[in-house]
Amino acid sequence: MMNIDEIQVAEETLNSAVPKGPIHEKWDQHRFEMKLVSPANRRKFTIIVVGSGLAGASAAASLGEMGYNVHCFFYQDSARRAHSVAAQGGINAAKNYRNDGDSIFRLFYDTVKGGDYRSREANVYRLAQVSNAIIDQCVAQGVPFAREYGGLLANRSFGGAQVSRTFYARGQTGQQLLLGAYQALQRQAHAGTVKLYPRTEMLDLIIINGRAQGIVTRNMVTGELKTYLGDAVVLATGGYGNAYFLSTNAKGSNATAIWRAYKRGAYFANPCFVQIHPTCIPPSGEHQSKLTLMSESLRNDGRIWVPRRAGDTRPPNEIPEEERYYYLEEKYPSFGNLVPRDVASRNAKAVVDAGHGVGELRNGVYLDFKDAIQRLGKEVIKDRYGNLFDMYTSITGEDPYETPMRIYPAVHYTMGGLWVDYNLMSNIPGLFVIGEANFSDHGANRLGASALMQGLADGYFILPYTLANYLAQAGPGDAEMSHSAVKDAQLFVQDKIDKLLSVNGKRSVLHFHRELGKVLWDFVGMARNDEGLRHALKRIPEIRAEFWEDVRVPGSAADLNQSLELAGRVADFLELGELLALDALYRTESCGAHFREESQTEEGEALRDDENFSFVSAWEFTGDDQTPRLHKEPLVFEYVKLSQRSYK
Amino acid sequence: MKLHLKIWRQKNAQDPGGFVDYDLDGVSPDSSFLEMLDLLNEELIAKGQEPVAFDHDCREGICGMCSLMINGVPHGQDREPIKQITACQLHMRHFRDGETVVIEPWRARAFPVIKDLIVDRSAFDRIIQAGGYISVSTGSAPEANAIPIGKKDADKAMDAAACIGCGACVAACPNASAMLFVGAKVAQLSYLPQGQIERYDRVVNMVNAMDAEGFGGCTNTGECEAACPKEISLDFIARMNSELIKANLKGGR
Ligand SMILES: Cc1cc2nc3c(=O)[nH]c(=O)nc-3n(C[C@H](O)[C@H](O)[C@H](O)COP(=O)(O)OP(=O)(O)OC[C@H]3O[C@@H](n4cnc5c(N)ncnc54)[C@H](O)[C@@H]3O)c2cc1C
Ligand code: FES
Numbered sequence: 001m002m003n004i005d006e007i008q009v010a011e012e013t014l015n016s017a018v019p020k021g022p023i024h025e026k027w028d029q030h031r032f033e034m035k036l037v038s039p040a041n042r043r044k045f046t047i048i049v050v051g052s053g054l055a056g057a058s059a060a061a062s063l064g065e066m067g068y069n070v071h072c073f074f075y076q077d078s079a080r081r082a083h084s085v086a087a088q089g090g091i092n093a094a095k096n097y098r099n100d101g102d103s104i105f106r107l108f109y110d111t112v113k114g115g116d117y118r119s120r121e122a123n124v125y126r127l128a129q130v131s132n133a134i135i136d137q138c139v140a141q142g143v144p145f146a147r148e149y150g151g152l153l154a155n156r157s158f159g160g161a162q163v164s165r166t167f168y169a170r171g172q173t174g175q176q177l178l179l180g181a182y183q184a185l186q187r188q189a190h191a192g193t194v195k196l197y198p199r200t201e202m203l204d205l206i207i208i209n210g211r212a213q214g215i216v217t218r219n220m221v222t223g224e225l226k227t228y229l230g231d232a233v234v235l236a237t238g239g240y241g242n243a244y245f246l247s248t249n250a251k252g253s254n255a256t257a258i259w260r261a262y263k264r265g266a267y268f269a270n271p272c273f274v275q276i277h278p279t280c281i282p283p284s285g286e287h288q289s290k291l292t293l294m295s296e297s298l299r300n301d302g303r304i305w306v307p308r309r310a311g312d313t314r315p316p317n318e319i320p321e322e323e324r325y326y327y328l329e330e331k332y333p334s335f336g337n338l339v340p341r342d343v344a345s346r347n348a349k350a351v352v353d354a355g356h357g358v359g360e361l362r363n364g365v366y367l368d369f370k371d372a373i374q375r376l377g378k379e380v381i382k383d384r385y386g387n388l389f390d391m392y393t394s395i396t397g398e399d400p401y402e403t404p405m406r407i408y409p410a411v412h413y414t415m416g417g418l419w420v421d422y423n424l425m426s427n428i429p430g431l432f433v434i435g436e437a438n439f440s441d442h443g444a445n446r447l448g449a450s451a452l453m454q455g456l457a458d459g460y461f462i463l464p465y466t467l468a469n470y471l472a473q474a475g476p477g478d479a480e481m482s483h484s485a486v487k488d489a490q491l492f493v494q495d496k497i498d499k500l501l502s503v504n505g506k507r508s509v510l511h512f513h514r515e516l517g518k519v520l521w522d523f524v525g526m527a528r529n530d531e532g533l534r535h536a537l538k539r540i541p542e543i544r545a546e547f548w549e550d551v552r553v554p555g556s557a558a559d560l561n562q563s564l565e566l567a568g569r570v571a572d573f574l575e576l577g578e579l580l581a582l583d584a585l586y587r588t589e590s591c592g593a594h595f596r597e598e599s600q601t602e603e604g605e606a607l608r609d610d611e612n613f614s615f616v617s618a619w620e621f622t623g624d625d626q627t628p629r630l631h632k633e634p635l636v637f638e639y640v641k642l643s644q645r646s647y648k
Numbered sequence: 649m650k651l652h653l654k655i656w657r658q659k660n661a662q663d664p665g666g667f668v669d670y671d672l673d674g675v676s677p678d679s680s681f682l683e684m685l686d687l688l689n690e691e692l693i694a695k696g697q698e699p700v701a702f703d704h705d706c707r708e709g710i711c712g713m714c715s716l717m718i719n720g721v722p723h724g725q726d727r728e729p730i731k732q733i734t735a736c737q738l739h740m741r742h743f744r745d746g747e748t749v750v751i752e753p754w755r756a757r758a759f760p761v762i763k764d765l766i767v768d769r770s771a772f773d774r775i776i777q778a779g780g781y782i783s784v785s786t787g788s789a790p791e792a793n794a795i796p797i798g799k800k801d802a803d804k805a806m807d808a809a810a811c812i813g814c815g816a817c818v819a820a821c822p823n824a825s826a827m828l829f830v831g832a833k834v835a836q837l838s839y840l841p842q843g844q845i846e847r848y849d850r851v852v853n854m855v856n857a858m859d860a861e862g863f864g865g866c867t868n869t870g871e872c873e874a875a876c877p878k879e880i881s882l883d884f885i886a887r888m889n890s891e892l893i894k895a896n897l898k899g900g901r
Contacts, residue, residue: 151796
């Protein structure tokens with residue numbers, strides 16, 4: 001069991017390897033100074049990329065184009081189905097096409113502020129810098145972004161910004177960006193530079209002589225365990241939101257790859273920074289297997305309200321205007337319905353907790369399009385959000401053109417992840433982590449339309465340089481199949497599978513996953529406090545122990561076995577959940593999505609404690625059931641002025 | 649509600665497979681079709697039996713992973729008021745209490761069954777590999793607004809690009825043809841100025857790859873369009889055919 005009182009803090013702070021110089025020159029200067037691998041030598045290097053989402057596909061395709069020998073692994077049957085496909089709303093870039101005052105510096109500033117000052121300035125600046133090239137690249141690939149009648153690209157606005165900088169492809173932006181990257185990846189598969197491994201799960205990381213040099217995988221069709229060795233390993237395996245059981249993530253999204261890397265020595269940063277998205281369809285009962293996001297872009301035209309009187313059960317159209325409480329518009333006149341996600345979510349929780357909830361289970365708030373339909377006409381709204389409205393109708397059986405949508409917050413995105421330096425390399429040499437899987441540029445809260453930007457920035461424009469720099473200096477790896485670390489990892493994987501199949505208890509994996517999810521949601525969710533977190537820290541190891549005593553995993557290892565796949569993932573969530581709670585307990589300040597009830601302003605906003613918590617928490621594994629060691633990366637702000645975020 | 653399920657069970661590609669009957673009680677009308685299958689699987693596990701394997705991931709109708717033939721209709725989409733849905737978006741409120749529901753995998757030579765309701769759709773990836781892209785390496789793109797694209801063409805390209813690659817079109821077609829899938833990608837890229845350079849090689853290579861995978865020919869039955877959860881139009885097949893004719897005239901490969 002992890003114990004808050006036993007936490008040891010490493011004396012030396014982490015080195016983020018941020019280059020010297022003014023912020024706007026760092027990346028250019030660094031690119032010039034980094035070492036290169038000559039075209040003729042590239043094919044001698046084998047690079048393992050795990051993940052085919054925006055981050056993994058863009059990285060694997062770009063590295064293939066450059067001439068490296070790339071292996072790309074993913075658990076779906078096709079790279080095109082990676083979870084990035086589900087992103088709806090859009091992708092940010094600092095193009096300033098609207099001439100409304102946007103700039104690289106403003107995108108950088110908004111992102112640092114939106115993240116409540118818990119991200120690394122230099123990384124965020126670079127992200128804003130490369131954002132424009134992403135749009136160029138995607139358009140050239142044939143991504144059909146929305147356009148104006150004059151033929152130029154259209155934009156919309158998103159929460160946390162006062163400029164219109166979001167590019168979109170109807171409500172399917174993630175799908176279209178992913179298809180662009182997927183097609184680039186297929187081109188490389190055709191060219192023979194990238195080899196694809198569908199329906200293949202990474203189950204362990206191999207470190208030899210202090211350097212990441214391989215992975216152990218399971219073929220999900222045949223059950224065969226296989227080891228792949230390479231000169232570097234790139235993890236692009238997405239976020240761990242599914243630890244909460246109910247989330248907007250795809251059912252297969254998992255933490256196994258990054259969790260195994262953590263247990264092999266990679267530091268896990270800010271695990272408690274979990275974003276709860278304000279606009280999802282509320283759960284409808286016990287059968288619920290996942291939650292569906294209604295894109296945040298809806299907040300551009302929809303107005304959020306609840307009945308002013310608690311316990312008012314009248315249908316929405318019978319509640320007169322003056323008895324409706326447009327709580328975001330009233331509390332935050334300048335941002336209104338477009339406040340950042342954490343603020344919108346907490347306010348929804350507050351009104352529902354106070355008895356204003358709507359719907360049969362009283363577990364939602366209204367998102368109303370009546371005014372927008374009156375102002376713009378049904379056709380315009382249909383053009384903007386048609387597919388989202390259809391999706392809402394098919395799930396709830398209600399028609400949002402006629403009656404307001406019901407929404408409620410749900411777990412959506414994880415800002416935490418494996419710690420990486422400026423070069424996107426973890427503390428383990430040769431292990432790179434990109435996309436949602438790293439602890440990212442979003443601090444304690446991610447702004448809408450910035451995850452797609454980050455995934456593609458990492459994969460197309462940053463990793464190809466920094467990985468080359470690493471390979472040029474480290475040279476080829478020295479891994480051999482006969483090495484004891486290889487055997488060790490293989491044995492570990494085999495052993496875990498055998499154990500899962502042999503418990504032969506009474507309860508299903510799903511049962512334990514639900515139970516873990518409930519503890520995390522109730523005590524490590526939208527609002528956290530000392531008592532609740534201590535309870536979670538006690539309860540999670542208990543559930544874990546019950547899991548290993550009483551889980552039933554049917555079927556065999558030498559076959560397609562979905563129960564076994566899930567069991568392995570849930571076993572990891574049961575460990576990760578505990579670290580999540582520990583991190584949340586340790587950080588007694590509130591910041592962004594991490595809201596400690598003990599630390600709030602008079603108005604109920606998240607109150608940071610910059611003096612004591614202006615750092616990244618990076619946890620080092622010290623053994624099963626042991627309290628991990630804490631490493632800190634101090635956050636220094638030279639360009640952004642720290643202030644209490646205000647969206648009033 | 650109660651359901652009587654007839655589900656295709658098949659151990660692996662070699663196994664001949666067959667239907668197995670299950671009675672399921674306690675299904676919530678608010679649950680989705682896949683949540684209904686989750687419930688069945690929980691019961692099977694509790695009884696010590698192997699659960700039914702089926703593909704799924706996003707459960708939001710966008711990843712294209714779910715692939716169920718429900719009472720002979722791909723994704724069971726004839727039941728919803730909004731017909732264009734995937735099985736994961738189908739909800740049980742559209743079923744009758746006590747109804748018999750037959751669940752099968754996609755049936756097509758080019759999509760061999762892997763297990764139970766899971767099929768191998770890698771043929772689609774190979775068709776894309778043959779040319780379903782614009783060859784532009786990272787870093788070489790011009791400024792995004794340098795080439796304006798009329799809203800009409802951009803919208804058409806988006807209509808075609810909405811394909812989720814689920815394979816319902818193939819499953820619905822009496823010839824198991826993949827023309828709608830291929831047509832959508834060919835059409836998308838043909839509407840865009842960026843796609844012009846490789847236009848003719850692309851259509852020839854993709855059609856050849858499609859034929860090599862063992863998909864059937866198109867006899868214009870229109871079943872694919874009716875089954876498509878993303879409303880991909882038959883017009884894109886016509887567009888592909890005209891591209892192909894032009895390519896042949898131009899002496900494209
Ligand atoms: C519903 C929804 C809507 C969203 N909308 C937006 C939006 O509008 N704008 C925005 O910016 N962001 C949005 N986001 C967030 C954004 O989509 C994700 O953060 C981003 O796409 C993550 O990309 P990724 O490449 O890091 O990971 P993913 O796309 O999740 O890909 C993970 C990859 O890793 C593979 N993988 C995972 N584990 C393993 C393993 N153990 N072994 C082998 N392979 C593995 C998977 O197969 C997959 O290929 C949204 C998220 C959700 C859930
Ligand atoms: S599970 Fe993704 S489309 Fe059905």
